[in-house]
Amino acid sequence: MALTDIRIGPRDEAAISAAADAFRAAFGARFQTGEAIRRQHAHTTTYIPPQLPDGVLFAERADDVKRAVGICAAHRVPIVPFGTGSSLEGQVNAPNGGFSIDFSGMNRVLEVNAEDLDCTVEPGITREELNAYLRDTGLFFPIDPGANASIGGMASTRASGTNAVRYGTMKDNVLALTAVTATGEEIRTARRARKTSAGYDLTRLLVGAEGTLGILTSVTLRLQGIPEVIAGGVCGFPTLKDACSAVIMTIQLGIPVARIELLNALQIKACNAYSGLALPEQPTLFVEFHGNEASVKLQSEQFGEVTAECGGGDFQWTSDAAERARLWKARHDVYWAAKGLRPGHAVIATDACVPISRLADCVAETETDIEAHGLLAPIVGHAGDGNFHVSLVFDDKDPGEVEKAEDFIARLAARALAMDGTCTGEHGVGQGKRGFLAAELGGSVDVMRQIKRALDPDNILNPGKIFSLD
């Protein structure tokens, strides 16, 4: 099935029209139905075609969310939460219409508890806004998916990124949530204690549920002390296997590396060109260490011994901020670097995740696949987690190239599953990866459906994402 065919059922025009009237009455000018705004809220950074909502509510407080869900529940029409639109698998599309809730106006920090290393925020705040706010407290929120995503969106897709190897993913860093359920009621999933055994873990159930079980109204996050010293460096390896061996040894020795990123030779070539680096075109690890002067020195030296043992080149590390920034800017710009390989073409960033013992095999087989099918696709990975991205450069106007891209993604998912991995380590399922979930999780998908049906019997909360209910 082509992704362009994703519809979950017929649109209920009368219900949508009645609900739109109710939105207009309740929210006035904060409810918008112009095409440009609707188009913007179906925008995704994939090639999945946009499916526009029938209107967009600019929410300002939790009460707006309760009222909006109440209206949609009464009329049985879909409601789709929208953070910044940086999700990658069609999570903000409205396949059967209904209404988008834009959270950009709900971006307040509600509470910071510096002694407890936690804060509570509205879901629309972006991670950069949050970290700017926190700077004076000496604390930061570590999860960094690359994009300046909203915290609500990051929670909903169970996002992670470059430093999950040290700080975990959103599942590890959300302490509690408030959310509006399909009945329009607001629940709080946990108190602010660091751990709890009090009943089912609804926090973790909502993290990664992509807005299909409840719409988030606040998120309580764990924070970290800003490291006194950050150091980092780069090390090239003759083969992917050698680079991955260094990663495995680093983890086994318990070196608390903050980031450990694998770039393949083509990705290095693209970064050299785009970011003005001059690195040898070979599998390369970018690493970062967080601590104080003594501890980052210790970590860097230990890592240097590891790379030497695994056949790596000379490992130079530095705590010089400018040099580090230049390096990590290059890492964060891999999307643009990939785009630079064939200007004017589209780039899909897809992801897969395997046990780290299989990472070298999975990346190598994917490189072979890319070459065999005449594709252009550099690879970069969060190697410490076994998670990697392929940035597929292609002409999204050419149906033949789109089909080749879809086929490649399907092979990548099958390859990851064959290695006991997952079709998505951090992007979520959305619409793009629905087709792979049954192969990955079998009967568990039926359990997910039972939960969805119990909590949202009319299927109004972000319908058509993760799985179909047919």
Added chain:
Amino acid sequence: MALTDIRIGPRDEAAISAAADAFRAAFGARFQTGEAIRRQHAHTTTYIPPQLPDGVLFAERADDVKRAVGICAAHRVPIVPFGTGSSLEGQVNAPNGGFSIDFSGMNRVLEVNAEDLDCTVEPGITREELNAYLRDTGLFFPIDPGANASIGGMASTRASGTNAVRYGTMKDNVLALTAVTATGEEIRTARRARKTSAGYDLTRLLVGAEGTLGILTSVTLRLQGIPEVIAGGVCGFPTLKDACSAVIMTIQLGIPVARIELLNALQIKACNAYSGLALPEQPTLFVEFHGNEASVKLQSEQFGEVTAECGGGDFQWTSDAAERARLWKARHDVYWAAKGLRPGHAVIATDACVPISRLADCVAETETDIEAHGLLAPIVGHAGDGNFHVSLVFDDKDPGEVEKAEDFIARLAARALAMDGTCTGEHGVGQGKRGFLAAELGGSVDVMRQIKRALDPDNILNPGKIFSLD
């Protein structure tokens, strides 16, 4: 309501009798109905009165679990999983009868993936059995709740313990599960990748569900490298506040302490007497550091600076194994030390967890409460998590003392909730804490009930635990 009154509905004698016949036919001598065995399987380490199952199946493989659940589903009778019986809140009781599944015969290690730092085990294996098995691999499973509990039981109560401050709780260390659902089907909740965004987090939903949503048949765990060097020490403080300030500063500085335990003055007195220590009777921190020689030295020195700044006594640390073992044996023996304060009496170990900024207040108010009510109850806490235990020493044969104990536990729960904490950090809800859940989580408890009803409509899986369905 007194805990002795916990019944969830009438027993269905005919159904239980028919199901027992079916168990006998299916399992022969592995199904036992003698009173001694039934009594042993309702044994709990609390004062909650035992409620015996009608029979016990000694399971040997996942297929036994499927068949047993199938029989119970067909006859609509309860089934209660049993690991080692070390749960503390009546989790293994059978309030309306039905059958216990004993997992002691399902204690195999199914797979160890040393490079991936993971293993898959049957749920009946205890953590000590697992660590003995792993020793030659250089890896260990860090979670240590004190008791030599089964991994399945630890997963089901979302257990943690002394080193959760560094390694997390069961929710952080279970990568995937297989479980038999109420229909008798076996599901696998996740693949073996370190992280995933593929659909609802059923792993975390089953961790902490106390066997009410599915019965575990295998658990895939994250492992850690055995630290090259372990160091530790003890530091006394003039006040609880000072000790807790040192804990907060340690966490904020990111010192990766592996254990940081707070013992109050009475607990130290009890430990001195029971374990032959000679520590000053004051609030005291026991700490442990994991790493290599250089990194534990660094951590210990940093921690020494913290204690000095917070008014602590002289901090001596050592990596001498014998001295460390003596100290931590004393810590692990706090239950017996408490019992030693009044020989022949019972001890309830109860728990609460608050944000760490409130830990000193919560412990101090609890001390005042204990004194005001003429109770005897030393306190020990996993201070880095804000989690603490009160070991209430009392005469469980005296109804007046039982009532005083229940009242104390209720006040402790209310105190923790008033500080935005939880009524249980790691013991679970079981039967003992059902009464506090609504106050803690409000409408979230209704969502839990909806999930339970959807997945187990006949309420056969460990009924009467966590919440009632009335």
